[in-house]
Amino acid sequence: MIQPAYRLVAFAFLVSLLSFNAFTQVQQEIAPPYNIKTVSFTKQGENVFPYFKLSDIIQLSFDDLFGNEANYYYTITHCNYDWTPSSQLTVNDYIEGFDNQRIQVYENSFNTLQVYSRYTLTFPNKFTRLLLTGNYIIKILNEDREVVFTRKIIVYDDQVSVPLQVKRARDMDVIQEKHNLDFAIKTQAFNFQSPLQNVKIAIFQNGRFDNAIYNVKPQYTIGNDLIYKYDKETQFWAGNEYLYFDNKDIRNAVNNIARITAGDIYNTILYTNDARSSKGYTFFPDVNGNFQNKNINLSVTNQNLESDYSWVFFKLSAPAFYEKKDIYIGGMFNNYAKTDEYKLEYDEKTATYSKAIMIKQGFNNFMYITANKNGNVDGEHAVDGNYYQTENDYNIFVYYRQNNERYDRVIGRGNANSENIIN
Structure with a gap:
């Protein structure tokens, strides 16, 4: 029989082991569920890469397609170089104030077929200011304090030059x-x-x-x-230059859009893309994966709240990749997520891959991402090839x-x- 003293020692060891694992676990980005769309960091109204100076204003926005004004909360974790939590720091070391606060700025869409609530989180705010440079992971939580999605950012200073x-x-x-x-x-x-x-x-x-x-x-x-x-x-x-579509006028088929059909919301059907890996370099002016939400209707006064959502139908002709690699649609609009929502499905009858994704209207860069079964990017076998130009x-x-x-x-x-x- 195990004596009580030994039980206490064993319990203490187990608790310490679990705590150590929690602090050494690499923090991964968790993709949002279906109802959360258009997650982006912005600066002066423009989408930007998740890099900020310590003195910058950091703004994170996202839409909730449920449109029910749900309560969302945020936490911030400082991480080491390898994205494990900085176990030697307390929250008070890198945050002035508190995190685990409710996001207080949200607005509802109007004049759109798809309703949504748009949330905006800004740092510094009256509760939270970052004090240190480093890697950070922002977690967005629901009312039950369950993680909805996470995003990484890098906060830096200019103390050295990097030619x-x-x-x-x-x-x-x-x-x-x-x-x-x-x-x-x-x-x-x-x-x-x-x-x-x-x-x-x-x-x-x-x-x-x-x-x-x-x-x-x-x-x-x-x-x-x-x-x-x-x-x-x-x-x-x-890689190759990004592809794009432009549905700022959501009812007209222009700029790589084959046709528009109506339903509960609009359907944007794109032309079929051919794999470019054997076609040589293709010059497409792009914005390196970025996007801009915009509705060009003259009556629009707020692009963030009056830009509608559309089902965008992608189709790719790349039979040589069948059963060899998984192919995903990626860009800044979905943070290059490798989830089933963005994974192309192969149709043997037409020898094409296809997927319908709900995306906010505007100008969108996208690419086809080749990945192995674990979701790791396989750049060498890119669908659209690799060209030094x-x-x-x-x-x-x-x-x-x-x-x-x-x-x-x-x-x-x-x-x-x-x-x-x-x-």
Whole structure:
């Protein structure tokens, strides 16, 4: 028989183990349910990548298609470089005030067939102000305090410069298909302590977290400068330009829309897209996955509340991919989510993939994303191919944790566009 003292010890050990696992678990973005749409970070009314300076105003908006003015709450968690919670920090260390507050700003749509309530969360607000740079995950909760969806953001300072150049790949096997990033980290403000261990970088293509590059150490140092001149470790598959549709006039078929049909809400049927992986580079001016909600009706006074929703019917001809890879529709409009709602379905009779998705009207960039059965992006076998001519935005963030410091702070950002690619 187990003695009471041993039971207490075993119970205490189990509690400590569970607490440790909670603090070491990598925080993943949780895609919203069907009724939550058009989740976006905005700055001065424009959708932006989830990167903000510590002094910036951070604004997160989303629509609830139930339109019942439900109560939503938010919590904020500071995370380490690897997106595990910063266990050495308390909430009071990185937040002035409180989180776990109700979102107080919401409005209802009007003059739309699809009703919805639009919620807007802004930081700083009267309850909450962020105090530290770093990775953060914002959780939106319902009235029962269940997680509805989560979004990652990066908050940074400009304490170091990150000169960045996009170059063609050095490997002849992929020279036509990849972008290589050549960059350095420079500062005269302070001296890095043990830079090979204490300095980390994260590299992003078009604001995406699903294909980001982590854990690349400096190749060498020159004084206090950290140099990254790798041939393979800092390369991205270049992809192709984003596709788009434009239904700002939701009743007329223009700009890649084959026809419009009416129902409870409008149906926007797009032309069939052919896989471009064997067709060579295609020049489409794009906005690198972004979107703009807009209704061009002259009587509209509030684009956020009077832009309607439509069923958008996508169709892709890519029989070569059948039963090999999963294909998803992605863009900033859905945060590149790999869920069943955005997964294409194959029709053997027509040899095409198709999907209907409810999307808010306006101008939308989108892409077809090839992924394995675990939802991991397979850039090498992209439906629309990879071409070095493709124009992409690249961002690099520099993380630094001094000896005996309790968290990973973000001390710099580098940015470049492959439109200025060099050999």
